[in-house]
Amino acid sequence: MAFSEQEIRQLARLARLELTAEEVRMVGPQLERILEFVQQLAELNTDQVEPMTTALDIQNCWAADQVADGLQRSAALANAPQADGEHFLVPPVLPGGNG
Amino acid sequence: MTATRDDHGRFPFETIIGLEVHVQLKTVSKLFCRCSTKFGAAPNTQICPVCLGLPGALPVINQQAIELSIRAGLALNCRIPEFTKWDRKQYFYPDLPKGYQISQYDLPICAEGYLDLPETDTGEAAKRIGLFRAHLEEDAGKSMHDETGGLTQSRIDLNRCGTPLLEIVTKPDLRSAEEARRFLLELKLLLTHLEISDCEMQEGSLRVDANVNLHISAGNQKVVTPIVEIKNMNSFRAVERAIGFESLRQYDEWEETGATIQTVSKRTFGWNDVREQTFVQREKEESADYRYFPDPDLIPVALPAERVDAIRAALGELPSQTRTRFETQYQLKPYDADVIVNQGPTLVRYFEAVAKVAGDAKRTSAWIQQDVMRTLKEQQCELNDFPIAAPTLGQLLRKVTEGSLDNARARDVFQYLLRHGGTLDEATKALGIEAVDQSELDLLCDRLLAENAKVIDDVRGGKQQALGALIGQAKRINPNVNPGQLRQRLLEKINAV
Amino acid sequence: MTVPLDSAAQLSQLLTSGEATAVEVAQEALRRIEASEPAINAFNHVAGEAVIRQAEELDKRRSAGQPLGRLAGIPVAVKDVLCTTEMPTTCASRMLRDYMSPYDATVIAKLRAADALLIGKTNMDEFAMGASTENSACGPTYNPWDRTRTPGGSSGGAAAAVAACDVPLSLGSDTGGSIRQPAAFCGITGMKPTYGRVSRYGLVAFASSLDQIGPMSWDAADNALLMSVIAGHDPRDSTSLPAAVDDYSLAVAQADVRGMRIGVIRDQLENPGLDDDARQAVQAAIDVFRDAGAELIDVRFQYSRYWVPTYYIIAPCEASSNLSRYDGAHYGFRSLGTREVVQKFGPLMAMYCHSRDDGFGPEVKRRIMLGTYALSEGYAAKYYTKALSVRRLIRQDYDDAFAKVDILLGPVTPTPAFRLGEKMDDPLQMYLCDLFTVGANLAGLPALAVPAGKTADALPVGIQLQAAPLHEPALYRAAGAFQQATEHHTRRPPQ
Structure with missing residues (x-):
């Protein structure tokens, strides 16, 4: 397992991180070591084992379809980096773009 | 067999269409919160x-979203698995x-199903459209972004965020733009009938993406064109036109460039409703890696068979069943x-209520x-606001059937009721309509025959x-006289002389 | 008179008897914090005047004879990962530097309803990722026993605030050992409850299927008191258990282990990474429990060596997803990025990537990268799904054990508190601090760290007790018995 700088940059892009050149150099070998460590799991045959996504053995938790009060708009926008009093403002979403 | 070109110079081709339909479920609160x-x-x-x-939230x-989804799934002949779960579909976007x-990735709430399209009056045969699945997810x-305004920022409104959506995915079973439209109409009828969704494309409570490509029989070879997903269609008409436009565009593209499914990957096109054209939105489908994993x-949600059966039992009659029943019970033409x-469940209920009182389903159907329906259209009103109650219309039509009122007089009454409302008695009284009895009718006949020997x-x-x-x-002398009865009495008198 | 800030039970008694007022307690806690903070840095935010005003209210209500909550007048510090109105919630991250939550976490609402004095927000590893409280945008917290050492993490501030006798009670969160390891390093008692026993609503998520909030205190009695306030079903948390809440204080008071079958996790004691002091603490505890009438049984886990690798796949996968919301769009830190990046990827992408790169610290970014990779196309089956399967085997180990014993006994950490900076350059060494603690999170069961000894340097050493899901009372009963027989929990750091 060895990451090229290009692969690290691609992964960072997928995670929306603009890593500095220094970070790119450092994180590659660190990920490699961690992945090598967790690769121990490959020793185990788990073909017959059902994956366990939760420690709970309960099912069906739901709420009735009733409207309840949410947040005042001013409270919702209070933490926004930029807002116009009605909306959150973000850098332009270009048509067809996917962020 | 070698395919040859048609009058337009085109080889025969078949349009292959699959739809992804998002419908907003009619819940009062959102899927995962109570907004x-x-x-x-x-x-x-x-x-x-x-x-x-x-x-931390x-x-x-x-x-209710679970309930409505199961209702939809059952109506769409889907299998409802005993177990369904939630997955996160990961991507960054400000909305x-x-x-x-x-969303739901590998265990959707509704598994494989189908929707039957009825035969049409224009001679299109009935057809079964397969469904891959229907799954629940939250809306964004x-x-x-107002480009003309020169804004440097986009504005984000999160009101719709979290509204429940059911995404219904068809198999690529549709073969024409018209068929796609028929599918959508039938789907809308079913979902509105069951009060699952309003299905208003204008309000975004029904949204359609169409995957389109062509199978062209060019000479000896069979050519498959690259798949295009069309988005941004805001009406059923737009869906029909966009698919129609796109299939010809793909044909021309193949003629010009030779592009096939092997050489060009899936692209995303938009639909410009004004120019009536599809246009490229994303050249190459970005190899999106959504990193789905269980939320x-x-x-997980367990849906025992008893619960699903209870919902099935409460479904009531579906539109396709109502059609068949109307044909057998009332002898209506298909x-x-x-x-x-x-027209939907409200009109169905109205029709049945009128027919029951009138005692004549065919006359009721015609009226x-x-x-x-014409009045509703002209006055742009909903049946719920229609001034003539079903029993009143039923009584009116019963009089026509019994012969105590002719069609023309009945229409006068109808118009009066439309304007003034009220009961049938009030309307007939106001219009001076009284039953003409036998002696009056005889007197009138004698007078007419005496004055018109010829x-x-x-x-x-x-x-x-x-x-x-x-x-x-006679009508000028007494507008209440029934033309049919008058005619018959006149004939009797002439023959008896 | 002196205000005993190291005992909720004593404070409660003084307040009830009228020997102390809530205002006096609040003032003393604030004075104490002011004095210790320069050396400890346990707090990211101290409430100050607001607490005094709340205390005045409480005193008025008390003198008017009105009923008061179970924690009336008791100062409680909460980890800065719990959402609070009126105080910032930063998760010790630049990303949430100025963030004010518009709502209270369920546990915070419960503390308020119990009339606790919410004294402040405690330092932590950024977004609870770390084992030393060094990954903090607010600087490291120092161990009150030895200021050259870490208090552990990620709930290091919550542990140090208790150990420094700033407050008798604190709330931490534990995803892989983040309550128990700092409790052990700071010589206090820390409970990681059954998954689903305490509502996670308002706990800023790190790894949702592993996170639990839990109480930290000097002794088991205080711990049980706070636990009984925060436990219970919450309709806002789908993963919250509907079971009724047991009487934890009664369990501590019973302090009875006669006939209790206690399993000693042999493979943990034989682990070569285990420090002698920690091994001796467990050995001594075995004798204490045997003398108190328990039956000691050896237990071996088949899959314990896979705990940490399993954890370090599942936790980063969930974290990479949970932390996607910090993107500079709706709240938190925003950076628009360099012109170069804007031109290359567009303004929105630039904002996302720069806000996240500048807003997160190195460990958080490392785990986001790791989790993103392990969930990505082509690798999810090899890493994520594989880890979930091993997780079931690990749970199976526990189920087998609890068929034979009532609770399990073992070490909390391989070593006592290590020196600040010692493991910062080696993420993997830091991850191995969780060697004995992540099992309880993966299996979703309760685990309690109890002070049980000291090293030659007088650093605290703990033991860990674990039980089957919802068997917290068994842990409290055993801890009550242990603390009746020992005095480790009464030792205080030098002032």
């Missing part, structure tokens, strides 16, 4: 920590504040049954299609149409 789903509120006034994706599923959408908010904030059923001769000579002049005179 209102009401359409048209001021921006960012229907949000809370959960749908805003604030740190957690989702709790809306029970998706958590950075992931809670809205991002607005650890939610627990076309008439179709027209009434396609509803001609008089009621008519008697004409009738005896075989010219029965001569009676028309007498009926006209």
Whole structure:
């Protein structure tokens, strides 16, 4: 397992991180070591084992379809980096773009 | 066999269409929080920590959304698995504040099913359209960018964020733009009938993406064109036109460039409703890596067979079943049954209520299609606001059937009721309509025959149409007289002389 | 008179008897914090005046004879990962530097309803990722026993605030050992409850299927008191258990292990990474429990060596997803990025990537990268799904054990508190601090760290007790018995 700088940059892009050149150099070998460590799991045959996504053995938790009060708009926008009093403002979403 | 070109110089081709339909479920609160789903509120006034994706907030599923999804699944002949779960679909977009959408990946709430399209009056045969699945997911908010305004920012409204959507995915079973439209109409009828969704494309409560490509029989070879996904269609008409346009565009593209499914990967096109053209949105489908995984904030949903059976039992009659029943119970023609059923459950209920009182389903069908539906269209009103109650219309039509009122007089009454409302008695009284009794009718006949000796001769000579002049005179003397009864009495008297 | 800030039970008694007022307690806690903070840095935010005003209210209500909550007048510090109105919630991250939650976490609402004095927000590893409280945008917290050492993490501030006798009670969160390891390093008692026993609503998520909030205190009695306030079903948390809440204080008071079958996790004691002091603490505890009438049984886990690798796949996968919401769009830190990046990827992408790169610290970014990779196309089956399967095997180990014993006994950490900076350059060494603690999170069961000894340097050493899901009372009963027989929990750091 060895990451090229290009692969690290691609992964960072997928995670929306603009890593500095220094970070790119450092994180590659660190990920490699961690992945090598967790690769121990490959020793185990788990073909017959059902994956366990939760420690709970309960099912069906739901709420009735009733409207309840949410947040005042001013409270919702209070933490926004930029807002116009009605909306959150973000850098332009270009048509067809996917962020 | 070698395919040859048609009159337009084209080889024969088949359009292959699959639809992804998103319908907003008619819940009053959102899928994972209790914010209102009401359409048209001021921006960012229907949000809370959960749908805003604030740190620490957690989702709790809306029970009614599960109920409505199962209802839809059963109506669409889907298998409802005993177990369904929630997955996170991860991508970054400003209208998706958590950075992931809670959706269903490998265990959707509705598994494989189908929708039957009825035969049409224009001769299209009935057809079964297969469905891959239908799954529940939360809607995103809205991002607005006013390019003409030269804004340097996009505005985000999260009111819609978290509204429950059912995504219905068809198999690539549709073969024409018209067929796609038929599918959507039938789907809308079913979902509105069951009060699962409003299915208003204008309000975004029904959204359609179409995957389109062509199978071209070019000479000896079979060519498959690259798949295009069309988005941004805002009406059924737009869907039909966009697919029609796109299939010809793909044909031309193949002629020009030779592009096939092997050489060009899936692209995303938009639909420009004004120019009536599809246009490239994304050249190459970005190899999106959504990194689906089970949402650890939610627990799986178990749907025991008894629960599903209870919902099935409560479904009631579906539109396709109503059509068949109308044909057998009321002896309506398939076309008439179709027209009434396609108007939706309110009209179906109205029709049945009127027919029951009138005692004549065919007359009821004709009046509803001609008089009621036309009036609704002209006055742009809903049946719920229609001033003539079903029993009143039923009584009116019963009088016509019994012969105590002719069609023309009945229409006068209908118009009066439309304007003034009220009961049938009030209307007939106001219009001065009274039943003409036998002695009155005899007196009138005697007077007419005495004044029109020539008519008697004409009738005896075989010219029965001569009676028309007498009926006209009679109506002027007494508008309440029933032309049919008058005609019959006149004939009796002439023959008896 | 002196205000005993190291005992909620004593404070409660003084307040009830009228020997102390809530205002006096609040003032003393604030004075104490002011004095210790320069050396400890346990707090990211101290409430100050607001607490005094709340205390005045409480005193008025008390003198008017009105009923008061179970924690009336008791100062409680909460980890800065719990959402609070009126105080910032930063998760010790630049990303949430100025963030004010518009709502209270369920546990915070419960503390308020119990009339606790919410004294402040405690330092932590950024977004609870770390084992030393060094990954903090607010600087490291120092261990009150030895200021050259870490208090552990990620709930290091919550542990140090208790150990420094600033407050008698604190709330931490534990995803892989983040309550128990700092409790052990700071010589206090820390409970990681059954998954689903305490509502996670308002706990800023790190790894949702592993996170639990839990109480930290000097002794088991205080711990049980706070636990009984925060436990219970919450309709806002779908993963919250509907079971009724047991009487934890009664369990501590019973302090009875006669006939209790206690399993000693042999493979943990034989682990070569285990420090002698920690091994001796467990050995001594075995004798204490045997003398108190328990039956000691050896237990071996088949899959314990896979705990940490399993954890370090599942936790980063969930974290990479949970932390996607911090993207500079709706709240938190925003950076628009360099012109170069804007031109290359567009303004929105630039904002996302720069806000996240500048807003997160190195460990958080490392785990986001790791989790993103392990969930990505082509690798999810090899890493994520594989880890979930091993997770079931690990749970199976526990189920087998609890068929034979009532609770399990073992070490909390391989070593006592290590020196600040010692493991900062080696993420993997830091991850191995969780060697004995992650099992309880993966299996979703309760685990309690109890002070049980000291090293030659007088650093605290703990033991860990674990039980089957919802068997917290068994842990409290055993801890009550242990603390009746020992005095480790009464030792205080030098002032």
